[in-house]
Amino acid sequence: MECQQCHERPATVHLTQVVNGQKTEVHVCEQCAKEKGYMNYGEENFTLNDLLSGLFHSEGSSPFTGQTMKPYQQATKLKCPTCGLAYQEFARIGKFGCGDCYQTFDDRINPILRRVHSGNTRHDGKIPKREGGNLHLRKEIDEYKVKLKTLIEQEEFEEAAKCRDKIRSLENQLHQGEDGEN
Amino acid sequence: MSLQQFMNEAISPWMKQDGPDSDIVLSSRIRLARNFSHYPFPMIAAEESLEEILNFFKEKFEHQSFRDYNDFEIVKMRELQPVEKRVLVEKHLVSPHLAEKSEHSATLISQNEQVSIMINEEDHIRIQIYFPGFQLDRALAQASQLDDWLEEKIDYAFDEKRGYLTACPTNVGTGMRASVMMHLPALSMTHQINRMTPAINQLGLVVRGIYGEGSESVGNIFQISNQITLGKSEEDIVEDLHSVVKQLIDQERRAREALMNRSGIQLEDRIFRSYGVLMNSRIIESKEAAKCLSDLRLGIDLNLIDHIPQSILNELMILTQPGFLQQYAKATLTPEERDIRRASLIRERLQLEHEE
Numbered sequence: 001m002e003c004q005q006c007h008e009r010p011a012t013v014h015l016t017q018v019v020n021g022q023k024t025e026v027h028v029c030e031q032c033a034k035e036k037g038y039m040n041y042g043e044e045n046f047t048l049n050d051l052l053s054g055l056f057h058s059e060g061s062s063p064f065t066g067q068t069m070k071p072y073q074q075a076t077k078l079k080c081p082t083c084g085l086a087y088q089e090f091a092r093i094g095k096f097g098c099g100d101c102y103q104t105f106d107d108r109i110n111p112i113l114r115r116v117h118s119g120n121t122r123h124d125g126k127i128p129k130r131e132g133g134n135l136h137l138r139k140e141i142d143e144y145k146v147k148l149k150t151l152i153e154q155e156e157f158e159e160a161a162k163c164r165d166k167i168r169s170l171e172n173q174l175h176q177g178e179d180g181e182n
Numbered sequence: 183m184s185l186q187q188f189m190n191e192a193i194s195p196w197m198k199q200d201g202p203d204s205d206i207v208l209s210s211r212i213r214l215a216r217n218f219s220h221y222p223f224p225m226i227a228a229e230e231s232l233e234e235i236l237n238f239f240k241e242k243f244e245h246q247s248f249r250d251y252n253d254f255e256i257v258k259m260r261e262l263q264p265v266e267k268r269v270l271v272e273k274h275l276v277s278p279h280l281a282e283k284s285e286h287s288a289t290l291i292s293q294n295e296q297v298s299i300m301i302n303e304e305d306h307i308r309i310q311i312y313f314p315g316f317q318l319d320r321a322l323a324q325a326s327q328l329d330d331w332l333e334e335k336i337d338y339a340f341d342e343k344r345g346y347l348t349a350c351p352t353n354v355g356t357g358m359r360a361s362v363m364m365h366l367p368a369l370s371m372t373h374q375i376n377r378m379t380p381a382i383n384q385l386g387l388v389v390r391g392i393y394g395e396g397s398e399s400v401g402n403i404f405q406i407s408n409q410i411t412l413g414k415s416e417e418d419i420v421e422d423l424h425s426v427v428k429q430l431i432d433q434e435r436r437a438r439e440a441l442m443n444r445s446g447i448q449l450e451d452r453i454f455r456s457y458g459v460l461m462n463s464r465i466i467e468s469k470e471a472a473k474c475l476s477d478l479r480l481g482i483d484l485n486l487i488d489h490i491p492q493s494i495l496n497e498l499m500i501l502t503q504p505g506f507l508q509q510y511a512k513a514t515l516t517p518e519e520r521d522i523r524r525a526s527l528i529r530e531r532l533q534l535e536h537e538e
């Protein structure tokens with residue numbers, strides 16, 4: 001078997017990785033394994049770097065071909081205006097330079113997030129108290145909407161009516177808040 | 183300094199307390215990663231920017247108290263000796279990463295050492311809270327309140343779509359890593375833990391052996407934690423982890439019972455041999471010490487040994503690490519000297535139980 005990376009030397013390092021239940025097999029030569037960091041153990045980053053390098057190449061055709069591909073070349077020009085981190089650099093180290101990098105590289109990071117977080121790309125947890133502002137209200141409204149649906153399914157119409165009123169009043173509150181901001 | 187005194191200072195107060203299911207779960211931890219908005223992340227930040235954040239914490243949070251967490255002390259890594267840093271790492275109060283990049287990093291530690299807020303780690307802020315035994319819900323609630331307390335004074339880097347923004351995409355979203363440290367001697371003796379790991383991975387959780395390479399665990403101590411931080415709420419993540427840990431506890435108890443029924447005398451022999459090694463050895467490597475301590479602890483949990491407290495495993499796993507050994511010896515020790523020190527410290531510690 002030849003090395004998946006350089007396609008020159010025979011593959012002598014064989015690894016199986018399980019990340020979030022997804023199995024990937026890697027067959028590379030010792031030299032490439034060292035370069036790619038496969039010889040290090042136990043680091044969380046190792047998994048990520050591996051994911052990243054796999055991803056960037058797989059955007060074109062097959063993974064590990066090592067050929068430069070169009071989307072990748074476009075990406076290299078991308079740079080965060082706030083911290084100056086280039087996308088290429090992010091791809092190499094797997095770390096962002098500042099919060100604004102998330103905006104800058106927005107479309108490109110979805111596949112990475114999906115791989116790392118079992119298909120998820122959107123936050124569904126805590127919202128900061130002070131900064132969150134209307135997000136809290138919107139989240140509350142969403143929760144009531146789910147509740148409303150269940151109540152209707154269970155034919156609890158009296159409760160459902162109360163729930164709908166609650167949603168209306170929260171929505172009013174939200175619109176007032178948004179007008180006030182302008 | 184006497185060993186008793188040294189131990190009193192070395193072992194964090196919360197570690198001496200008992201928690202729910204503490205025959206199997208040693209501790210529960212919640213870690214939240216947070217960053218300042220409008221500041222570059224520590225990896226690429228200029229020195230001035232890092233110092234600004236450090237000074238901010240010193241000004242706003244030094245000697246402050248929040249709930250049970252009194253008198254936060256700021257500890258700057260650059261002001262510590264290498265051995266002192268090592269001790270903080272061995273106590274899990276700071277990460278190895280924080281201790282390494284020590285020029286502009288620090289930690290805020292509560293008096294009871296239950297809370298440590300690392301500053302300028304990979305992220306600007308890493309809030310860590312520990313509870314003895316199996317208390318994930320409580321840890322999450324308290325961590326979240328500490329987070330709110332910090333947020334009163336800090337503008338966090340937060341985005342509606344991606345959540346709390348972190349330097350590494352593996353932490354984005356909740357920024358939360360919930361983990362539970364478990365002693366699983368019966369599941370690992372019977373190799374069941376290896377068979378269970380893939381199923382646990384499927385749920386977005388990771389099993390790691392502690393004090394060992396990869397999934398090999400030297401003292402049969404395993405850390406179970408969440409891998410996914412995005413797209414699920416903190417409560418849901420903790421609930422998933424909780425239910426897996428609960429199952430592991432049940433399985434471990436069942437495996438212990440089965441071992442006792444099937445090969446009680448062999449198990450008893452193994453435990454008392456290990457006890458003998460700990461009581462009598464003059465040279466002991468950390469790997470052997472961890473194995474024997476795990477056996478001793480199992481013997482205590484199975485009521486085969488009744489005059490030694492459960493906390494001995496926790497205690498000695500920490501005290502017999504290189505940093506602590508050198509601090510106790512007040513000298514730099516070669517690995518060979520450490521093995522001798524380790525053996526004598528363990529003998530001394532067990533002797534304390536005989537005197538009582």
Ligand SMILES: [Zn+2]
Binds near residue numbers: 028
């Ligand atoms: Zn190669």
Ligand SMILES: [Zn+2]
Binds near residue numbers: 080085097099100101
């Ligand atoms: Zn940036």
